[in-house]
Structures are given as C-alpha cells and as structure tokens.
Amino acid sequence: MNTVRGARERARIEVTAAIKDEARRRLAADGAAKLSLRAVARDLGMVSSALYRYFPSRDELLTALIVDAYDSVGAAAEEADARALAAGNPPRARWIALCEAVRTWALEHPHEYALIYGSPVPGYSAPLDTVGPASRVGNAMIAIVRAAYEGHGLSLPPLPAALRPEAVRMTADFAEGLPPEVTAALVAAWAQLVGLVSFELFGQFNRVVEDRATFFAHAAGQLAHGVGLPAV
Amino acid sequence: MNTVRGARERARIEVTAAIKDEARRRLAADGAAKLSLRAVARDLGMVSSALYRYFPSRDELLTALIVDAYDSVGAAAEEADARALAAGNPPRARWIALCEAVRTWALEHPHEYALIYGSPVPGYSAPLDTVGPASRVGNAMIAIVRAAYEGHGLSLPPLPAALRPEAVRMTADFAEGLPPEVTAALVAAWAQLVGLVSFELFGQFNRVVEDRATFFAHAAGQLAHGVGLPAV
DNA sequence: TGTACATCAGTGAACGCGCGTTCACTGATGTAC
DNA sequence: TGTACATCAGTGAACGCGCGTTCACTGATGTAC
Secondary structure, rough: OOHHHHHHHHHHHHHHHHHHHHHHHHHHHHHOOOHHHHHHHHHHOOOOOHHHHHHOOHHHHHHHHHHHHHHHHHHHHHHHHHHHOOOOOOOOHHHHHHHHHHHHHHHHHHHHHHHHHHOOOOOOOOOHHHHHHOOOOOHHHHHHHHHHHHHHHOOOOOOOHHHHHHHHHHHHHHOOOOOOOHHHHHHHHHHHHHHHHHHHHHHOOOOOOHHHHHHHHHHHHHHHHHHHOOOO | HHHHHHHHHHHHHHHHHHHHHHHHHHHHHHHHHHOOHHHHHHHHHHHHHHHHHHHOOOHHHHHHHHHHHHHHHHHHHHHHHHHHHOOOOOHHHHHHHHHHHHHHHHHHOOHHHHHHHOOOOOOOOOHHHHHHOOOOOHHHHHHHHHHHHHHOOOOOOOOHHHHHHHHHHHHHHOOOOOOHHHHHHHHHHHHHHHHHHHHHHOOOOOOOOOOOHHHHHHHHHHHHHHHHOOOO
C-alpha cells in the first residue's frame, strides 16, 4: 500500500524534478525574465497546461529554481569548508576554500548564479521561503570566522562610532558572540566576494583580467585579510 | 540654410532622446530582457514601425541605453572626484567621494545600474561601442590612485609570484606607470565596490543591513585601504 | 479477491494578449536651379 | 523668388510568432469495503 501510493508520489517527484531541470536549461537560453512555462512543457513533450499540476504559476516555478540555486551554492560552500576543516586547515584556508567553491559553483551554474545574485526579475518578488536558503553561504562564512575568533582571536581596527549601533544590531541578529567590527567586515566581504564573481561572470573582466583564477585566488586572500584572517 | 537643415536635425535629436527616455521608463517596469519597442512607441503616441527611423532594431536601442548608462555613471564619478579635488581633498577622500557617487547614482538610476552591472541580457551581446564608456569609472579610480602614488607613494604588500605576470600585463594595458600590485588591488576594489552596491540594490541586504549609508561609507573606507590609501 | 468509487495526471481547445519587423503609402520639410 | 524634385518622418496593415492561464475532458492509478 505504501509502495503503491509511493509509486504515484515517486512519479510526481520525478516529473517535478524533470520540470525544474528543463526550466534550468531554458534559463540559460532565455534568462529568468523570459522563462516560459510553454517552452518548458514543449521541450518536455508535455502540454503546457499539464505543468499546472506541479506548479500553480510561472512565478512559483521561478521560486523553486531560486530556492534550489541558493541551496546548491550553499551546499557547495559548506562542503568545501567541511573538507578544508577535515584536512586540518586553519580558518584562513577554510575561508579561501569557501570563496573558491562559490566561484567554481558560479562558473558551473552561471544562469542559476545570475538568478540569485544578478538583477532581480521585474515583476517577481521573492517570497519568504527564499530567506533561509539564501543565508547558507553567509552562515558558513560566519562559522569560519567564529572558529578563528574563538581560537586565536581576531584583531580588526575599531569601528567608526557611526557604524557601531548598526554593527551591534547585526551581530545580535545573526552573528551572536562575534565582535561587532568582525560582523561588519564579514557582511562587506560577502558582498565583495559576490562582486568579484559577478564581474567575472557578467563580462566586466573582458579585456581587463585574463588569468582569472589566479586573480580571484589573490582577491580571496585579500578578503580573508579584511575579515581579520591575515596570511601569517 | 544650416539653421533650416538644423530644424530637421534638431527634431531628430529630440525624438531620439524622447525614445530613449521612454525606454528608460519602460526598463523600470519590465526590465531589459522584456524591453519592447511596441510598448515604447505606444507610450510615446507613435506607431511601432516609426521607431525604426531612429533605431534599426530593439538591440540597437538597448545598446544606446547601455552606452548612456555607462556615460552617466562615469560622469557622476568623474564629477564627484573633480569636486573633491577642487576642495583640496587628499586621494583617500577623493576615492571615497567617487565610491559614494557611484552608489548615489545607482540608487537614483536602479534600472540603468542593473542594465550595466546586473546579469547580462540573454541573447544580447554588447558591441564594442560600449567598451570606452564602460571604463570611465575605472579610469577615474586609476587617476586617483596614480595621484596618490606620484605624491607620497603607496605601500602594498608584494604580489604572490603567480599573479605577477598578469598584474604586469594589466598595468601595461591600462594603468601604465603604477606598481603592478596597485593595479591588481584596484581592479579587485572596483569589482568589490560594485558588489557592495549590487547587494544593496538587488535586495541581498534586506533583513541584513539596515543603515546602509553608514555601512557603505565604512566599506568604501576599507576599499580605500585595500588600494593603499590608509586612513592616516 | 473483486468491485465501485475517488483521485489525479495529462489532453486539447480556447481566452485575450503582446511581440519584432516589413512594406507600400502619405504628406510635410528641405534642396537645387 | 518660384518651382520641380528629393528626402525623410510617420502611418497602418500585415506577417508569423509566442505567451500565461482556464476549463471540460479522458483514462489510468489508487482506495475502501
């Protein structure tokens, strides 16, 4: 009985996955703004109205892709960090491994990267379901820096007075226990990391940076420095 | 005669500008991927085929908007720097003024910002005409750092050996005379600046950073530090 | 085990809509003599 | 200055296309007794 009902459920899971896979493929061709249920259905050999059995609207499908993308890059970051940790690497090396993992994931999934870190899709507004998955990379960064802080401590210059209240609030909200100047530096580093990856992926480095892997590795090291994880 | 021919030419210039203005308005509503000649024409009270007197295709109109956007943010950056220079400010203050100008421009023109620094428009590939305008902000940054270098010099840690050749090449290509470690730091800072602005504009700071102006000011100072313009 | 019924995936037609681009045209503006 | 002609902006119809979503339907799968 369970296995029988399971058959229908399993079919449902498989078709849902096939739709999302095909939608990811269409993303590459047309971009998120033009993602079309009809095109997805066509390439899947289904009739467009059939997709409504799986997603109540085009926007819900987009949301599913966004959640998947955040989870995918989040998992990549977490796994890279876990490997670095298991190899006995110090926090700085874990940080750099995480940055490299984000870049590698982005190069392998450029359109999913654009979906979550590129321009917002006009007319689409992300529901709250995306908030959790969206913070996985950031949380992994916090964990690394926290480990460093609880180990040998971190020394960063003091915050300007104007930023202190905001940094204290951010710390209480999502990085409890860290010094506020570390929290502020972390958030900035996170945005800067995505800036570096976006420039490479979105073509701003064309005719500017050629050896991008080497350049990125160096920049990731600078970011580590910025959050208080110096080279030596 | 000149004035008579000028009348037709002036009309042409005015209508061209009106089309671009309307297109910028549509950009806000629909985004670049869905920018539609017919919608622009409709809102302008023209018939869609009339636009072909001014732009040979939708993509050419997009290109014009992109070039305008790069010129607009480039001019904003240059002017902010010029004002800071005229006020007798040192390079670090000029740098921060430039960063603030980019952010302010982005907040005032979010859809044009997304057009140039957001995800690329699928199916559209920017022609070479955009390369020059695209480098104005970067060139302004180079000028500031060059002034500092030629004044008191800059001290940055030496480059890792692996990055040296690339940094030397970049320097020869567009920042002649600067030490290669400065060039590399500049390019990274440029990408990081855009990362900070994109995060704010694209919603990644929702539920994370609230006092964004203060946060950005601090981050711009950190970027200045990163290119060898320390606080004291 | 067998049967009656409920659930659900997928179909195909239809709704009303918008798109980029082409083309032959009208009529106003500008030019040459 | 006046006239014949060329240039050009803008029109309106048409081309072939794609879209999201709804709805009544068929037929297979699962459930309860």
